[in-house]
Amino acid sequence: MILHPAYLLILGALPLPWLKQPIRSAWMLLLPIVGMVGLWSIPDGHYALLTLYDVKMELLRVDALSRVFASIFLVATMLAVIYALNLRESVQQVATLTYAGSAIGGVLAGDLLTLFVYWEMTGLTSVFLIWARRSERAYRAGMRYLAVQVLSGLLLLAGLIIHYRGTGSVSFNTLGLDAPGGWLILTAIGIKCAFPVLHSWLQDTYPEATIVGTVVLSSFTTKLGIYALARGYAGTEELIWIGAVMTCFPIFYAVIENDLRRVLAYSLINQLGFMVVGIGIGTEMGVNGAVAHAVADILFKGLLFMSMGAVLLRTGTVNGSELGGLFKSMPQTATFCMVGAASISAFPLFSGFVTKSMIMTAVAEEHRTVIWLMLLFASAGVFHHAGIKIPFFAFFAHDRGYRVEEAPLNMRIAMGSAAALCILIGCAPELLYGLLPYPVEYVPYTTAHVINQTQLLLLSAMAFTVLMRTGIYPPELRSVNLDFDWFYRRLLPATAGTATRIIDGARNGVLAPLQRGAATALRIAQTPLRAQGWLALPWTTSLMIAWTVLLLGALLLLALLRA
């Protein structure tokens, strides 16, 4: 008897709207627990094999890699369910559970076709978490999100078809770029993983979701991508550079961004970059590090999003320029947020420390100095924008006079559990290491490593303090967007300025006319299609007959020419 956790969550979500409280809450809490029991009672292996049009499918595959991802997804589901208990709206609850179920189904899929089915389902189910904000802005953001997700799915479909034609099999194992359809599948995964240039959907749409929605979204889609990358593309050289760019570029955006949930979205891309680098390295240490960091990231990024969600719930805003001094009214939320911040910044004894260091070590073992330095820079940057900026501007800084209630109990329980898990992983890393796909002989707590990291953090913190004290760091975030320009040009003199000018020039010279041209073309193309356009209006009978005659004439003429 096999209990597939994905089916459990998806089917279990369907009766939710008809359940009354408190049975509904109990039911939602029960599902991930039963799912976890089900997952761990399945021995490693391949299940539910079936053949559809000569295509051999494998609906369920359990091995170390898929098991660790499925487990952390179930934990994230549990946390999200607790966090969402105060909701009275069934849309978001159903969407959360089906979305989580689809993501779990995806990591447990043994072939590309099954993966594709779940790949599309994650997009289709999660869009409701954005639409549930019920505003025109959210509708549009949701449509953009959906279009990108479906496009990713179509690319995957195209890639898998080519792969199938090339190899005669759809089984999902190491693919690499040389496999038939390898590039298409990598692009599809790259969209979900927010590769540079393919990333903009993430920070565009995540902050537009509901309070619960953003928390849930941050856990699954991107990590499903990371899983697929680890499964199919471990050791692909290009990924190292892609990942390194991902770790660095969001930092600049994150520093100037005012919406704190968007800051977190940027830092999500930055963290994904570390995982992509680890997978690109491809050694046992690298892949282990990437997987471990994905687990840690789901917990601490979820925690940070939860704390910002609580702030949004109580104050109605998450703009840095409008917040401040909340630690007096929301002391517990502030504490949890700082645990999350310490974890993402990789403080010793917190989860980020024991996972990120594996990736750094994997990079160092391969003697890739440039990459290592980029990651080091990114680590300092993370500490700055996620570790300090988020808690500082939300809970400290200027007191804006908010005297609000502490977050609801269920939210605090969810945040507390996530915080506890962050600390647990940080203090007892063996627990996590035991789950990883390859055996781990890595010891995170060596003197050199601890001192190294502490120095980095202290110096980074000192820089922030000095900048704050001397007034160079802009105190009011509303003006940061302008000031930051100046700020980084002073740090990276000249080069950055020139680069910006060139990019601006290119944008004005090439992109703007292109955009104008595209807009005009779209307008011209739309005109006949609109409800009042000539194509959509009912045609007159003479026009219809004219077309008929035209078609018949064309056919007869062609026949004449051929005969």
Added chain:
Amino acid sequence: MIAHLPILQVALPLLAAPLCVLLRSARAAWWIYLLASVAAFGSALLLASSVATHGPLHYAVGNWAPPFGIAYVIDAANAFVLVLVSGIAVATAIYAPRSIAAEIDPQRVYLYYACLCLCLTGLLGIVATGDAFNVFVFLEISSLSSYALIALGKRRQALLAAFRYLVMGTLGGTFVLIGIGLAYAVTGTLNMADLAQRLPALYGNRTLTAAVGFVSVGLAIKAAVFPLHAWLPSAYAEAPSAAGVFLSATGTKVAIYAFLRFAFGIFGAGLVFGHLPMSALILIVGTAAMLAGAAIACYQDDLKRILAWSSVGQIGYIVVGLGLASQQGLSAAFLHISAHALIKGGLFATAGIVALRLGTTRIDALAGLARSAPAVFVALLLGGLGLIGVPLTAGFVSKWALVMALIEADQWAVIAAVLLSSLLALVYVGRIIEVAWFREPPLLADTAQPSTPAPMALAMWGLVGVSLVAGVYAAPLSRAATAAAAALLGTAP
């Protein structure tokens, strides 16, 4: 008994029609139509299972041996369509009474059922017959009755829509007749099998190519293939809801079947696809159809019109499949014929329920529907996912088969168009869903909506449910479609 089923299947609904008119009672007429459609469905199932085990069935009407008498021939291809058409007819019968009561003058209801009986007769006759002239006769029966059905629509635009359809439909019917006449002129026979035997000797004859041209264009009008589609959107949108369910699910599909039969069973693939550049033409027209139909659907502001325009696009998929003239392409076409019939029938049934509850099918009026009528909304959502071709729906199965067939034929541009039009489908379905789920209902909304009548809900769920089952357990349907394609291509064992 089975031996007589081919004719009974067509004769029963034909006899039922005058009975409806004689009894002049709405209730009696409904019973007659229900019994006739159930009988037709039952015999279609029997025929299909008999064909599957014993091979094609031949029936000589009045015991006049073909090619002199009229023959009915049932093989895997038309058994497939017979089951589909008569099954939809049963669903329509269950669906109709409550919907009709709200939309048609009670004095005319018996006429409505009489027309439905005739329409069913015509469609089944086109499919079952083995005689080319008979196809024309039944085509006219089904067309004339469907003009009347559309003209019964509630709004005055229905009359104009029916008239425009009448002009185009008559033109199409006449073209088919001219084509058959030309083929008769060169061969002197009307029996399909006989024609198929004599025609290959005449390949290259100009009269014969003209016959192919007339028949193809005539049937393309009936099948609403872009750019000969213009009669369809207003006809389906203005028809009474119950007629919309039946016609949208069956009308164009049967015309496509008739084209398949003419192309493969009479003229022969060698002439139509080898001698004439029909494949290229069909691929161009089909690609244009799927893009234009889906794009225009995105801009419509009425649920029924969105569905009707989406039909124009979906016919493009079917046409592209048959244009490949390969085993895979034809089975994809058959798969999409059935998938689209079920999904679009289910969606028009949903639209009819919306019309009954809200009094209109305008998109703005759908605001808040998810809360006031969650079941209707879920059916709309599931049907919409099928139109997009999301995995686990019947729409995905047929699209997958179509894409596979296109890859086989190296038609990459068409594949891109299929994917693009799926994205467009996402837009128009997404818009319906978003309005129905997330928009606040207007303040002055009539809070006392009538509830969904159980029979209408049953029919809606029946159609949507079968389409989902066919999406999950795709094997039986795809086997049937493969057998149908093999029967047409003459490669059946």
